Amino acid sequence: MIIVRSPLRITLGGGGTDLPSYYREQGGFLIAAAIDKYVYITLHNTFQPGYIVKYSELERVERAGDIRHPIVRAAVELVGTDDRVEIASMADIPAGTGLGSSGSFTTALLRALHTRQRNVISPHTLAEQACHIEIDILHEPIGKQDQYIAAFGGINCFSIAPGREEVEVVPLRLPRASLYQLEEDCAFFFTGYSRQASSILAEQDEKSKRDDQAMIENLHLVKDIGLRSREALERGDLVSFAALLDEQWEAKLARSKSMVNSEIARWFRVARANGAGGGKLIGAGGGGFLMFLADDKARLRAAMASEGLQEVRMRFDFEGAQTLVA
Numbered sequence: 001m002i003i004v005r006s007p008l009r010i011t012l013g014g015g016g017t018d019l020p021s022y023y024r025e026q027g028g029f030l031i032a033a034a035i036d037k038y039v040y041i042t043l044h045n046t047f048q049p050g051y052i053v054k055y056s057e058l059e060r061v062e063r064a065g066d067i068r069h070p071i072v073r074a075a076v077e078l079v080g081t082d083d084r085v086e087i088a089s090m091a092d093i094p095a096g097t098g099l100g101s102s103g104s105f106t107t108a109l110l111r112a113l114h115t116r117q118r119n120v121i122s123p124h125t126l127a128e129q130a131c132h133i134e135i136d137i138l139h140e141p142i143g144k145q146d147q148y149i150a151a152f153g154g155i156n157c158f159s160i161a162p163g164r165e166e167v168e169v170v171p172l173r174l175p176r177a178s179l180y181q182l183e184e185d186c187a188f189f190f191t192g193y194s195r196q197a198s199s200i201l202a203e204q205d206e207k208s209k210r211d212d213q214a215m216i217e218n219l220h221l222v223k224d225i226g227l228r229s230r231e232a233l234e235r236g237d238l239v240s241f242a243a244l245l246d247e248q249w250e251a252k253l254a255r256s257k258s259m260v261n262s263e264i265a266r267w268f269r270v271a272r273a274n275g276a277g278g279g280k281l282i283g284a285g286g287g288g289f290l291m292f293l294a295d296d297k298a299r300l301r302a303a304m305a306s307e308g309l310q311e312v313r314m315r316f317d318f319e320g321a322q323t324l325v326a
Helices: 020-026 070-079 101-116 123-137 145-152 176-185 197-209 213-234 238-255 262-272 297-306
Strands: 002-013 028-045 050-054 058-061 084-091 155-160 168-171 186-190 276-281 289-294 322-325
Touching: 002 101, 002 145, 002 213, 002 238, 020 028, 020 213, 028 101, 028 145, 028 213, 070 101, 070 123, 084 101, 101 123, 101 145, 101 322, 123 145, 145 155, 176 186, 176 238, 176 289, 186 297, 213 238, 238 276, 238 289, 262 276, 262 289, 262 297, 289 297
Parallel strands: 050 084
Antiparallel strands: 002 028, 002 322, 028 084, 028 155, 050 058, 155 168, 186 289, 276 289
């Protein structure tokens, strides 16, 4: 049996500038952090020929090309494996909650398949193969941060130069005391809403492709906020970073009307009135997790609990995609 886990992520700045429709012309920059919530993939030998694939559905097929799950089919065809295998997945957090589960799933699956084939693969190659499947083969309107942060782990700055596809990965130089404080001050609350990021990102992708000036200017602003967030974090200024989270949130709202509903907007106001120094909705928008920075987390927790929101405790992950059993 092979067991692989791959971390989910939160975006700390620059989210949305990693879509090809933007970075190929303008260049992208963002900061992402891996968290200690994971997608798990298991591979197991079977006695009968064929593929058994278990996720929210169960598939039994004779040929890889008949697998209905698009990512599993593409990964098996890319890496290759014998046809006597059972592939199963599970996750700590449901899909569609803004934490990059699709990219983490793809990354974990590829690492498991490479482990089965006895291939040695670097985090960079693993991330690029995951991006190739989701962006080039399946044509999803998504970016590269989810696959890269899942492969590398840690808290990293990702830069993509205009006209290039290579992603430069540089660890955020966050002072140790500030790292501990950031982890302590972050609070995450599940809104109860889930959605597919691609349905929201498709609007941004389409507008960027046709050079919509309002969208391009918005993403320029988001990239600048990401760069300023790096400066604030690396000097240990969490107060300024919290204010930049609010600025990111306002920029995200300006990109699309589907980013937020009236309940999420109200919860954001309640949090800001009860100790949150700044915050944002994680992911493309529309649902998932609210993230806040707060010195007085007890007060914030009480306010969010009164609104019926569930807190989920998270820490940072510094290992990335890992083979646990082989």
